[in-house]
């Protein structure tokens with residue numbers, strides 16, 4: 001089983017791959033640029049085969065024709081020669097007869113008389129005696145000559161037969177061929193010879209150039225092979241030796257006479273030992289064929305060249321076309337793959353026009369899977385159908401108009417819309433329509449997520465993260481809009497700045513989560529009090545703003561709403577398992593009465609809110625004089641800055657130019673009544689306004705951040721003073737400094753304190769840092785770390801205003817502190833308030849349980865002191881013993897105190 005699977009699959013795959021490769025090669029083979037050259041080669045081969053075949057046939061025909069012509073020629077020549085020879089022989093026989101009848105002497109005369117002698121110019125007739133003497137001749141020029149040495153004479157003398165003899169061509173000046181016959185007497189004895197000498201040219205005179213050409217051959221040869229006369233063109237010759245073939249056929253060969261290749265045929269001439277030879281020059285006979293062959297070859301070559309040229313051109317064109325097609329196919333495949341994988345839907349649409357040429361519809365030519373999902377229609381259904389049939393709603397939705405515009409203008413367009421159609425109802429879509437040849441392509445993308453993200457970002461940019469309420473920037477927009485509307489309609493706009501009272505306490509005491517929760521609840525409650533057109537914005541921190549557009553202008557008209565908001569805020573809220581209660585202070589302005597623009601309105605509402613803050617839990621309409629306090633604040637801040645500069649510039653911390661100085665309030669041990677420490681308290685001696693209470697400027701220093709530098713100055717001054725007392729030999733005492741929340745949070749606090757100690761030389765054990773519960777609770781972890789660092793240095797820590805904040809008891813356990821300070825608000829009514837008594841007793845008990853010392857501040861009366869002593873409170877601080885006093889007074893007190901100086 002396990003062997004079958006791995007072997008069968010690859011084999012099948014290989015077979016498939018082979019089939020695919022074969023199909024691909026076959027497909028390639030069918031392509032014009034491949035098949036056409038192959039076909040052309042076949043065609044060329046066929047053409048050349050036909051050409052060679054035709055040439056071969058034509059050659060054959062030409063050769064046969066040449067042979068036939070040769071044959072015919074030799075036939076004719078033979079007939080001519082037969083006639084001529086017959087005539088010559090006739091003359092010889094008549095001579096024989098004439099000799100027989102008239103005797104040798106009168107024979108020629110008798111013949112001449114009878115007109116039987118042939119013309120003397122061509123034929124020389126002679127009679128020769130048996131002794132070899134020419135008896136008579138015509139013309140008579142040869143008469144009397146001796147011919148005994150002539151071969152023919154000897155031949156006739158020696159052969160008794162009556163056969164004709166033909167001599168070779170003899171004679172230089174007058175060449176001739178001698179035809180002869182024996183003359184015998186009645187007893188058959190040799191009696192002489194009758195001869196007819198013939199000019200050899202006679203035998204070739206029938207040579208016709210028109211028939212035989214310039215190099216044809218016509219001749220007469222003896223059966224001995226010696227040519228008697230042969231004519232080639234104009235030239236007649238003789239004496240050559242021919243190889244006499246045995247047959248009567250036509251031979252092709254080089255003539256021994258001149259080496260010319262000829263078709264030659266011979267005929268033996270009846271009655272004479274002669275052969276008629278006729279020949280036709282092969283070159284001349286085949287010239288026509290060869291010319292034709294040249295023409296054919298040229299034609300075939302030209303045809304081949306033309307064909308190859310055409311084929312090369314067509315193939316190159318086809319190759320280019322195939323390449324383009326392949327590229328197109330590849331592009332299409334890539335496009336198809338890409339479009340299938342694409343998250344975009346596309347529609348390839350062919351333009352349909354009406355009779356007037358206007359775009360009236362689109363034919364859906366191609367789509368993709370995403371388009372199917374978008375339309376809920378299958379591709380098969382859509383493709384080839386008009387858009388009006390498949391997507392009719394696109395006409396009513398204006399999409400068709402858009403597509404038509406692109407098809408008409410040829411300019412791409414894009415648009416976004418929210419679909420109303422299933423299956424993508426409510427989804428946001430983006431379309432890009434681009435013109436293409438004969439139509440348009442629409443690419444549609446689902447941009448819902450992007451739209452939602454944009455909406456989210458827009459919302460985040462304009463709304464508060466925590467409460468979801470409009471933020472500062474949206475409020476500004478809406479306020480601007482409300483002002484413009486009011487101006488147009490002659491109406492009024494209300495704006496209320498709201499600051500929560502007591503929020504800081506919750507936030508610092510219960511932590512940020514609780515503060516956040518409180519803000520959310522309060523925001524919701526305020527929102528419920530408003531009209532639909534009103535805006536509630538969170539301005540930052542615990543500040544909210546209410547915008548009330550479209551008002552009549554009567555301040556009283558919005559009073560009930562403001563009251564409703566105030567009450568809603570005052571309702572208790574449960575956060576982090578605890579019930580807390582806050583109130584709000586509202587500053588209210590009206591447009592156009594209190595300001596003509598958004599900035600002025602907001603500034604004035606802020607000023608009114610600060611005024612309301614003085615009473616808390618109330619709202620305050622803006623009055624022009626309120627801005628004075630804001631200005632005052634600015635003046636105070638500026639003054640504080642220069643005052644601080646004056647102090648930090650002077651080297652001794654308490655130089656004459658320094659407007660700040662410290663007072664020291666003694667701390668008394670309740671059991672021994674001894675002064676064991678002092679609390680350093682800052683004072684500002686303003687050059688114009690006189691002494692300013694820290695209650696007026698510490699908060700401002702906190703707000704502006706100046707508290708860090710101011711606090712550092714206090715620490716350094718207190719340390720310097722402590723060291724000064726020690727240097728003066730006064731009893732040692734502890735000096736405590738107040739560290740406010742922002743100062744406590746500052747990263748370099750520990751470093752600054754350490755530096756102050758180093759610089760002044762005060763031992764760390766002599767310094768105590770007072771922090772409030774709320775300062776610690778802002779960031780419990782870090783606060784504890786910081787306290788531990790201070791503690792590690794030897795510095796003591798105490799919790800100031802204990803009981804007014806929300807520190808958890810479990811956290812308290814982990815604080816590295818040595819002292820709890822009961823807030824003076826619990827001490828002031830200690831004599832009358834059972835609650836305050838209970839709180840004081842609880843704090844004392846708690847402190848002791850945690851091994852802490854407990855000090856009560858603001859002790860003004862003896863009853864308070866007595867209560868505290870009775871309830872085991874450890875220490876006290878207050879006017880009862882001493883208000884904050886200058887350093888010199890402390891020195892005096894210490895000096896008067898018997899045995900003072902031991903730290904508790």
Ligand SMILES: Nc1nc2c(ncn2[C@@H]2O[C@H](COP(=O)(O)O[C@H]3[C@@H](O)[C@H](n4cnc5c(=O)[nH]c(N)nc54)O[C@@H]3COP(=O)(O)O)[C@@H](O)[C@H]2O)c(=O)[nH]1
Nearest residue numbers: 681682694695698714738739740857858859860877878879
């Ligand atoms: N961060 C800093 N805060 C400081 C510094 N100096 C002062 N302060 C804080 O300013 C608040 C007001 O201080 P001050 O006007 O100095 O009032 C202190 C005492 O004068 C006052 N006190 C003392 N005994 C009595 C009393 O018997 N009756 C009474 N009505 N008031 C009394 O209490 C203030 C000391 O309070 P506390 O700090 O809680 O011990 C005040 O909150 C200061 O903390 C500074 O340098 N840095």
